Amino acid sequence: MSAPVLSVRDARRHYASGDTIVRALDGVSLDMRAGEVVGIMGPSGSGKSTLLLIAGLLEPPTSGEVLIRGERVSAPDAELDGLRDFRRRNIGFVFQKANLIPFLTAAENVALALEIDDVPARPALAYAEHLLDSVDLGHRMGNLPARLSGGEQQRVAVARALANDPALILADEPTAALDSVRGRQVIGLFREIADTRRAAVAVVTHDPRVLDLFDRTLELRDGRIVAETVA
Amino acid sequence: MNLALKDVRHNFGRFLMTVAGVAFLVTASIGMIGLYRGIVADALLVIDRIGADLWVVQGGRAGPFSESSAISSDMDRRVEGVDGAAGVRRFVQISQQFEHEGRTLRASLTGLDYPRDTGAWVPLVSGRHLANGHFEAIADASVGLVLGDVVRLGLDDFTIVGVTRGMVDISGDGLLFVTVNDAMAVAQRRTSEEVLLARGASGRATSGSGSSVAQDSKIAAVLVTLDPAADEAAVRRAILAWGDANVLSRADQRNLLLDQRLWRLRIQILAFTGVLLVVMAIVISLIIYMLTQEKRHQIAMLKLIGARNGVIVGMISVQAYLIGAGGLVLGLGLSNLIFPFFPRRVVIDPGDIVLLALAIAVISGFASLLGISRALKVRAQEVLS
Ligand SMILES: Nc1ncnc2c1ncn2[C@@H]1O[C@H](COP(=O)(O)OP(=O)(O)OP(=O)(O)O)[C@@H](O)[C@H]1O
Ligand SMILES: [Mg+2]
Numbered sequence: 280m281s282a283p284v285l286s287v288r289d290a291r292r293h294y295a296s297g298d299t300i301v302r303a304l305d306g307v308s309l310d311m312r313a314g315e316v317v318g319i320m321g322p323s324g325s326g327k328s329t330l331l332l333i334a335g336l337l338e339p340p341t342s343g344e345v346l347i348r349g350e351r352v353s354a355p356d357a358e359l360d361g362l363r364d365f366r367r368r369n370i371g372f373v374f375q376k377a378n379l380i381p382f383l384t385a386a387e388n389v390a391l392a393l394e395i396d397d398v399p400a401r402p403a404l405a406y407a408e409h410l411l412d413s414v415d416l417g418h419r420m421g422n423l424p425a426r427l428s429g430g431e432q433q434r435v436a437v438a439r440a441l442a443n444d445p446a447l448i449l450a451d452e453p454t455a456a457l458d459s460v461r462g463r464q465v466i467g468l469f470r471e472i473a474d475t476r477r478a479a480v481a482v483v484t485h486d487p488r489v490l491d492l493f494d495r496t497l498e499l500r501d502g503r504i505v506a507e508t509v510a
Numbered sequence: 511m512n513l514a515l516k517d518v519r520h521n522f523g524r525f526l527m528t529v530a531g532v533a534f535l536v537t538a539s540i541g542m543i544g545l546y547r548g549i550v551a552d553a554l555l556v557i558d559r560i561g562a563d564l565w566v567v568q569g570g571r572a573g574p575f576s577e578s579s580a581i582s583s584d585m586d587r588r589v590e591g592v593d594g595a596a597g598v599r600r601f602v603q604i605s606q607q608f609e610h611e612g613r614t615l616r617a618s619l620t621g622l623d624y625p626r627d628t629g630a631w632v633p634l635v636s637g638r639h640l641a642n643g644h645f646e647a648i649a650d651a652s653v654g655l656v657l658g659d660v661v662r663l664g665l666d667d668f669t670i671v672g673v674t675r676g677m678v679d680i681s682g683d684g685l686l687f688v689t690v691n692d693a694m695a696v697a698q699r700r701t702s703e704e705v706l707l708a709r710g711a712s713g714r715a716t717s718g719s720g721s722s723v724a725q726d727s728k729i730a731a732v733l734v735t736l737d738p739a740a741d742e743a744a745v746r747r748a749i750l751a752w753g754d755a756n757v758l759s760r761a762d763q764r765n766l767l768l769d770q771r772l773w774r775l776r777i778q779i780l781a782f783t784g785v786l787l788v789v790m791a792i793v794i795s796l797i798i799y800m801l802t803q804e805k806r807h808q809i810a811m812l813k814l815i816g817a818r819n820g821v822i823v824g825m826i827s828v829q830a831y832l833i834g835a836g837g838l839v840l841g842l843g844l845s846n847l848i849f850p851f852f853p854r855r856v857v858i859d860p861g862d863i864v865l866l867a868l869a870i871a872v873i874s875g876f877a878s879l880l881g882i883s884r885a886l887k888v889r890a891q892e893v894l895s
Binding site: 338392 | 521816891
């Protein structure tokens with residue numbers, strides 16, 4: 280069997296806060312395979328976002344390491360700013376807010392991610408339109424973000440995360456700003472992406488009604504994984 | 511895709527406002543420099559056009575454009591006798607204020623040594639040059655007189671036979687050309703009035719004005735045209751040897767004007783222009799900084815999706831340069847539109863515009879540095895905040 284898409288090994292992340300130390304992450308290990316959708320739950324402050332930041336190479340762990348497709352890319356001494364190219368090719372991010380560029384149309388927002396990866400403008404736009412089609416936004420491609428609903432914006436953000444065909448998609452509360460129907464639609468989209476593109480998807484959510492769409496669900500508390508439920 | 515252009519198009523109103531602000535600063539700078547160039551051009555107008563190789567002026571003095579100069583009334587005949595002098599004309603110029611149809615007008619009364627000089631070197635927009643030894647005048651349009659007007663100067667009536675445009679002295683007063691003899695008569699008349707006034711004021715019956723300069727002469731200088739074969743230095747030596755006259759070349763006059771009389775103005779205008787450029791730098795910097803600050807989230811997002819710094823730097827600096835270039839073009843257009851209506855000549859010199867463009871390029875570059883340094887400090891994680 281091939282190496283997992285993502286391996287987090289005994290990761291800790293400590294923040295100094297005054298005299299005390301906050302253990303945002305306190306020894307978490309996690310493997311994710313291609314085509315797998317993993318839900319991450321837990322109370323506020325349990326370390327969910329911290330785990331995604333470390334897995335997404337945005338913060339180095341205080342101790343432990345991160346491997347992507349078997350390659351050791353992050354450890355306490357890692358120079359993360361130099362990993363921008365690596366991040367672009369391997370990891371897609373979706374957050375609670377869509378963070379679209381307001382002066383670009385939906386299609387341009389997605390195409391930008393491709394152009395940044397040196398895809399020429401015309402094919403980039405064509406592929407962006409194809410991606411928007413696949414998230415059911417074919418009819419909204421020319422709209423500026425301000426003209427899209429929250430759910431539509433979030434789907435554009437998902438299409439943008441897919442642009443470089445990443446092996447790993449990390450989503451931090453992507454449905455928090457959406458009603459439950461649209462929230463379920465977005466998680467359904469991740470399920471589909473994992474099934475068709477063989478991407479590994481980690482989704483942080485507070486909504487227990489979408490658990491059936493995950494292959495397994497981790498429960499975090501005080502920076503540790505306290506439970507794992509396999510669907 | 512060009513992010514800066516898309517952003518500009520999206521926020522076009524704001525961009526236009528910014529460009530308009532910068533354009534006004536550019537216009538003010540062009541006006542400042544143009545005003546100086548205009549004063550220089552006006553000051554040099556007569557010196558350059560009148561076609562004299564040498565100016566013979568009062569001994570020990572720097573000529574009529576720098577300080578007062580009066581030479582004896584037979585100086586022209588003495589100069590005529592000097593070897594190498596081909597043509598000799600007397601020159602007189604006095605500031606004159608007079609009444610015309612109930613208005614008070616100002617002119618710089620300039621003598622033409624008729625009949626040797628009919629004013630043929632003065633470009634006319636209408637009418638003709640002088641054709642009579644007396645009571646005819648050529649007026650610049652800025653004086654406020656038109657062809658056929660009759661004005662009273664001193665004790666006599668003068669008819670405007672020709673009109674010029676843009677012929678003014680260093681202070682912007684329009685030139686009013688009459689014959690030298692008429693000019694002297696007007697000046698003399700004024701002097702006797704002044705003497706009477708002075709007597710009345712002091713209650714004493716003194717006859718002289720106390721000036722060291724002979725009052726019988728109002729001739730300021732003698733203009734010399736040299737033989738093509740003449741030795742300028744020899745002519746100069748011969749006249750200087752008399753002891754009561756000084757000789758200036760056209761170049762001397764120019765230097766005296768620019769380096770002596772106008773240097774303070776030049777420094778002042780340069781300083782003002784410098785202040786304007788600094789203000790422009792601050793304005794563009796602040797705007798770019800604000801625009802960057804406002805885009806922190808987007809910049810963080812760009813970093814998150816792996817954009818290289820070049821993409822971010824480009825977005826900021828292209829916008830700064832668009833603001834600078836837009837301001838320059840609009841400011842230049844505005845200048846061409848409004849400065850012709852200004853009371854004094856504003857010269858828009860292409861060389862100055864090139865320098866201004868360079869200055870704006872440097873300013874835009876400097877202004878974007880501030881935004882760029884802010885943008886590069888943005889961390890991808892800020893997307894979450
Ligand atoms: N930069 C930081 N400096 C100091 N403490 C931090 C920092 N980032 C996170 N923490 C702390 O680490 C702990 C975990 O934070 P984290 O954001 O991972 O929680 P979370 O599970 O995502 O919570 P939520 O559901 O509210 O988003 C919290 O106690 C938080 O205060
Ligand atoms: Mg969180």
